[in-house]
Amino acid sequence: MQAELQLDIERRTDYTFKYNSHFGRHGWLRLTPAYSVKLVQEIIKKDCKANSHILDPFSGTATTGLVAAELGFNATLFDINPFLIWLGNTKCYHFSQNKLAELQEQFNNCLADVRLSENHWTPPIHNIERWWHPETLEILASIRNSLANNFDEPNGNHYHNLVWIAFSRLIIETSSAAFNHVSMSFKSNSIQYELPKIKLLFEAIFNHIITSSKTQLTGKAKVLKxxxxxxSSKDNKLFDTVITSPPYPNRISYIRELRPYMYWVKFLHNGNDAGALDWQTIGGTWGTATSNLKDWKPTNKNLPEQLYEVCEKIKSSGDKNSGLMCNYVHKYFDDMYLHLQNLKVLLKPNAKLNYIVGNSSFYGHFVRTEKILVEILSQLSYSNIGIETIRKRNTKRGLLEFNVTASWEK
Ligand SMILES: C[S@@+](CC[C@H](N)C(=O)[O-])C[C@H]1O[C@@H](n2cnc3c(N)ncnc32)[C@H](O)[C@@H]1O
Structure with a gap:
């Protein structure tokens, strides 16, 4: 039904993360669920007045914060993932040109100094040989060792973090992994690189990062845990506009894509930590997060009727995981209700909300995220609630992305 109604909606890659790779700092590290710079620019132009303070409660790669700072606005962002908080704060940092020149020199010296050895630390990634050819791995580990000696481990030094962000990009560009929809795959023959080639690649990545760090930001953005x-507002700040993209109920775990970076830069130490972090994340299903779901109980008995209806259909679909998927979808909206309820304490009167969300499909049953959120917003007394359809998400008919808008008038 929904698919037939929406046949004229286009795929619009300019409204996806792919568009961002051409935009300086936005292209540093890819996260598939990141939204497009263009979309955020358009929303800011539509909803923000001079001095509007922008909030993004699901920061991800800090697209909202960086666009806001580029356009001269101030923004506060939150995320639950420490790696993304670290990345986001460096992306939005105001760098000094002189210090960047010093960093460039230090980087060149460090790279010239890399000595190959089999004995350097490698991350405890399960089946690591599927990710990197043994010789490529040895080179990456040797480069990492040299970076740690010259720039310390990743921390609050935003200049040194630029080198670590470049290294994160390097490990993914030399890996054999491909991120598909819910699963991941590996090329059957992992690629063997040699040191000079990896050094050239690393230099190119670093040069791109340092060049874009030179662009001046006119606003300020920070990402908080x-x-x-x-x-709750730590500094009593209230917000005029919310621009955000929460997780979608589609079983894509952020940890799945972020894991290689997080292990290499030591934000993650073992598989249990990965599962524990994903359990904190709305919509997370990695490792223990999935087993925890089996025993999950709702906190709210008054969610929208259409949610209970679709959960019932998912549960009765006869698949061995249908009970689990029913809990997955139910918990997603239970969490989103809590979020939208507790958000109110951070909003100024007449604050505008923009939630970029996608629908999903389980065993052929559509979870109409946009409609369920509209009903939750209405239950919570938000006003001017609306839905704008943005784009088709993929060739599968009926999977779409929406901007669910509302305002808070109290
Ligand atoms: C769709 S991504 C946001 C992408 C972002 N718009 C961008 O352009 O990169 C959703 C983000 O929400 C974060 N998240 C999930 N559950 C959260 C929670 N309970 N509190 C704070 N952040 C959460 C995830 O870590 C992820 O970074």
């Missing part, structure tokens, strides 16, 4: 189901 916080659970969006329970946000």
């Amino acid at each position: 916080g659970d969006s189901r329970d946000l």
Whole structure:
């Protein structure tokens, strides 16, 4: 039904993360669920007045914060993933040209100094040989060792973090992994690189990063650690506009794509930590997050009727995982309700909300995220609630992306 209604909607890659790779700092590291710079620019132009303070409670790669700072606005962002908080704060940092020149020199010296050895630390990634050819791995580990000696481990030094972000990009560009929809795949023959080639690649990545760090930002954005189901303003700031893209109920775990970076830069130490972090994440299904779902109980008995209806259909679909998927979808909206309820304490009167969300499909049953969120917003007394369809998400008919808009008038 939904597919037939929406046949004229285009795929619009300019409204996806792919568009961002051409935009300086936005292209540093890819996260598939990142949204497009263009979309955020358009929303800011539509909703923000001079001095509007922007909030993004699901920061991800800090697209909202960086676009806001580029356009001269101030923004506060929250995320639950420490790696993304670290990345986002460096992406939005105001760098000094002189210090960047010093960093460039240090980087060149460090790279000239790399000595190959089999004995350097490698991350405890399961089946690591599927990710990197043994010789490529040895080179990456040797480069990493040299970086740690010259720039310390990743921390609050934003200049040194630029080198670590370049290294994160290097490990993914030399890996054999491909990120598909829910699963991941590996090329059957992992590629063997040699040191000079990897050094050239690393230099090219670093040069791209340092060049874009030179662009001046006119606004300020910071990313704070916080659970969006329970946000309180640490500095009593209230916000005029919310621009965000929460997880979608589609079983894509951020940890799946971020894991290689997080292990290499030591934000993750073992598989249990990965599962534990994903359990904190709305919509997470990695490792223990999936087993925890089996025993999950709702916190709210008054969610929209259409949610209970679709959950019932998913549960009765006869697949061995249908009970689990039913809990997955139910928990997603239970969490989103908590988020939208607790968000109110951070909003100024007449604050505008923009939630970029996608629908999903389980065993042929559509979870109409946009409609369920509209109903939750209405239950929570938000006003001017609306849905704008943005684009088709893929060739599968009926999977779309929407901007769910509302305002808070209290
Ligand atoms: C779709 S991504 C946001 C992408 C972002 N718009 C960008 O352009 O990169 C959703 C983000 O929400 C974060 N997240 C999930 N659950 C959260 C929670 N309970 N509190 C705070 N952040 C959460 C995830 O870590 C992820 O970074």
